[in-house]
Amino acid sequence: MIFSLATGAVTALCINVLNTHDIKLARKLYSFLKPNDVLVGDRAFCAYADMFTIKKLDCDALFRKHQSRTTTMRKGKIFGDCDKLVTWHKPKSCPKGLNQDEFNALPKSIIVREIYYYIVISGFRTGRVSLITTLLDTTTYPTLEIVGLYSKRWDVELDLRHLKTTLGMDVLRCKTPSMVRKEIYVYLLAYNLLRSLMWSAGTTYGNPPLRLSLQGTRHHLNNFIPKLLATSPKKLLQVYRTLLKVIAHKAVPDRPGRSEPRVRKRRPKAYPLMTKPRHELRKQLQTA
Template sequence: MRQIKVTVPYPGFRVRYFYIVTTLLNAAHYPAEELADLYSQRWDVELFFRDVKTTMGMDVLRCKTPDMVRKEILMHFIADNCIRRLMLDAVKAADLAVRVVSFKGSLQALRNSEPHLNQRRLNRIERSRLIADLHEAITDTPIRQRPGRSEPRCRKRRPKNYELMTRPRHEMKEAPHRNRYRAETI
């Protein structure tokens, strides 16, 4: 095992340094600086997971059987790959890095362009123009890069003060203190 001490150069972080333990023992092939950089890039992976779960609405799965849940997850991944491919095509035409294009902005641009792209009477030239407009809309506002920015992992909205539905609806009873009118009559 190899232990690498990484110093955090950004002000405002909770830690000043941390350790990475790895099985990549050859320091010549795997310099400590590169491993530390790869470790810091893991945040992009977290953002990609957030894109799939939150932006595409996969945070709550709606299917009931395990087989259908697998299909639902697969469809979300297929849609994510299609949007990522569209983003890649757009940044190649605009000569940008994929990292500066917003996934949510790309999804919104696609949703806005979809009714126009799905018309049957479009010829090839008109469809190509609409796709070029879509690519321009995707790359129109690049994301500002802020290195070292810390993203808090917290919920923005507070949960409601209702209990969870843990039994079928007909078995659940309303708590008497939940409804003030009922509480007054008791």
């Protein structure tokens, strides 16, 4: 999926079988990009072919540098202590996920911008971060703004948590592929509906939409649904504006650099996992 950093809504989706590689599936999402979009992602997507493909679509990319590439500030055109332009050369062999025709269409080299910085916040696992981007103009895109933009990548993890935990999409209950797809689409429809309410409430009453609570928006909407259904068409707009006002009433506090211990609060039950169908387990109980 592709999430909007401005609204938090899902803007693109691709589904495939379980053994499909993440990169191969993600490359299908590039067709949903629009000119001047900036795609932010983690190190898994920082590949030569992806950087070229995204730039060819009149878009830009900002990824964390892949761990297989060494980091040095002694080469390239240096702009500051932690900012430079470097030349990437085409791989010698065709990487996995590309066919030979796609590999032959790649240029011999591309120019990218590399930025690195250190994180000294207690509780953060990463101490040094190296970024690769196609936003080459240092005047239009200062170093600190690039770093600030990448820090918002974590919002995607929170959006996924909302989908899986808040809305309950962590366990899909349908049994056939077609019904599983429909189930996912219904969850995304409900999620984007909540995001649209948060956007309308925030922009109407002057609160940043991303600072509003998605769980709170869900509760308020559920409470207002009977009222919305029973209201006459003349008063429907008034009730809707009241709903927006209630949603925008209290924003989530801004907590930059917040860190929490990586532990589980609830202990798992001391039962073994169900690795066989229920009727086989019942037979084992009867014969035991």
